[in-house]
Amino acid sequence: xxxxxxxxxxxxxxxxxxxxxxxxxxxxxxxxxxxxxxxxxxxxxxxxxxxxxxxxxxxxxxxxxxxxxxxxxxxxxxxxxxxxxxxxxxxxxxxxxxxxxxxxxxxxxxxxxxxxxxxxxxxxxxxxxxxxxxxxxxxxxxxxxxxxxxxxxxxxxxxxxxxxxxxxxxxxxxxxxxxxxxxxxxxxxxxxxxxxxxxxx
Amino acid sequence: xxxxxxxxxxxxxxxxxxxxxxxxxxxxxxxxxxxxxxxxxxxxxxxxxxxxxxxxxxxxxxxxxxxxxxxxxxxxxxxxxxxxxxxxxxxxxxxxxxxxxxxxxxxxxxxxxxxxxxxxxxxxxxxxxxxxxxxxxxxxxxxxxxxxxxxxxxxxxxxxxxxxxxxxxxxxxxxxxxxxxxxxxxxxxxxxxxxxxxxxx
Numbered sequence: 001x002x003x004x005x006x007x008x009x010x011x012x013x014x015x016x017x018x019x020x021x022x023x024x025x026x027x028x029x030x031x032x033x034x035x036x037x038x039x040x041x042x043x044x045x046x047x048x049x050x051x052x053x054x055x056x057x058x059x060x061x062x063x064x065x066x067x068x069x070x071x072x073x074x075x076x077x078x079x080x081x082x083x084x085x086x087x088x089x090x091x092x093x094x095x096x097x098x099x100x101x102x103x104x105x106x107x108x109x110x111x112x113x114x115x116x117x118x119x120x121x122x123x124x125x126x127x128x129x130x131x132x133x134x135x136x137x138x139x140x141x142x143x144x145x146x147x148x149x150x151x152x153x154x155x156x157x158x159x160x161x162x163x164x165x166x167x168x169x170x171x172x173x174x175x176x177x178x179x180x181x182x183x184x185x186x187x188x189x190x191x192x193x194x195x196x197x198x199x200x201x
Numbered sequence: 202x203x204x205x206x207x208x209x210x211x212x213x214x215x216x217x218x219x220x221x222x223x224x225x226x227x228x229x230x231x232x233x234x235x236x237x238x239x240x241x242x243x244x245x246x247x248x249x250x251x252x253x254x255x256x257x258x259x260x261x262x263x264x265x266x267x268x269x270x271x272x273x274x275x276x277x278x279x280x281x282x283x284x285x286x287x288x289x290x291x292x293x294x295x296x297x298x299x300x301x302x303x304x305x306x307x308x309x310x311x312x313x314x315x316x317x318x319x320x321x322x323x324x325x326x327x328x329x330x331x332x333x334x335x336x337x338x339x340x341x342x343x344x345x346x347x348x349x350x351x352x353x354x355x356x357x358x359x360x361x362x363x364x365x366x367x368x369x370x371x372x373x374x375x376x377x378x379x380x381x382x383x384x385x386x387x388x389x390x391x392x393x394x395x396x397x398x399x400x401x402x
Contacts, residue, residue: 198355
């Protein structure tokens, strides 16, 4: 059996990547990688679902043991991707989706050259503004800040293997499914299939 | 507008690549590259549809002018791929499918590193034998020869970017459509899209 594919997905806040990926992980063999953090759970958050909630000691022990695929600290807390569950899934032939910001993605690119990097784009910055304003949860000032950050992130999109515009949800979902299927069909990944055809004479 | 994608497709006789590609070229923006040959048209063959039928002088003139993407001679006749129609289609943003045997494909790989190489596999050599026997047009001896050639060609499949098993026609067609869509979404091909998102602020 072939190993699964590690897919690293980034996109600016408001591009709708959460909604797109929620559709993608409905497939049987695709799993979402749950991050680890040392921050406290918020009301309604469940350990192992929203995050793996770890103590600072445990997190630092995992860093020392090379048990984190990548990590960063933010506002005094660690956030990272535990390596073992990702490796276990890939070994079983399942695909793993890792939703992460640009800097984390670039760290993974160095460590995992076989991973597939997908950037999700909003149709335009104008539409991104409209979506952020529609949420109604952020001040005009914060929205300006988010738009500036978004433009900065989008400028890195060319470092990814693929870019998918999320204008229409079902189109974006189908685009990502096409990417996954195409990656499954790469000859580098299916040497077994080629050998099986030849053996079954 | 982005340039189209040149897709080079190979597969052993009996793998059903003709049937698969006939479905693919039903899409609006995908064209089949018509080969040129110096052999005489057979009854029912139309110039420009089955082949571009050329004189030996014209064909050799095109070789000298670097007007052939690749060519080979077989049983005293030339067969080749005229470059200009392929280039014109790609410039217009259309995709071009070139169905060609392994050696021709490898020549194109040297000249066109951006082309996408797809190998179509039968489900097994056993199934390939069954299909060749079912046709009923070839002797047992010829079938053995074809199977030997097929095994030799399949051994080159790993040199292609993608391999698609044609067991079920609609699955194989969808697999190739996924490959085309994924290739369209590669960031190397959509710098324009990324810039448009940023410009429309």
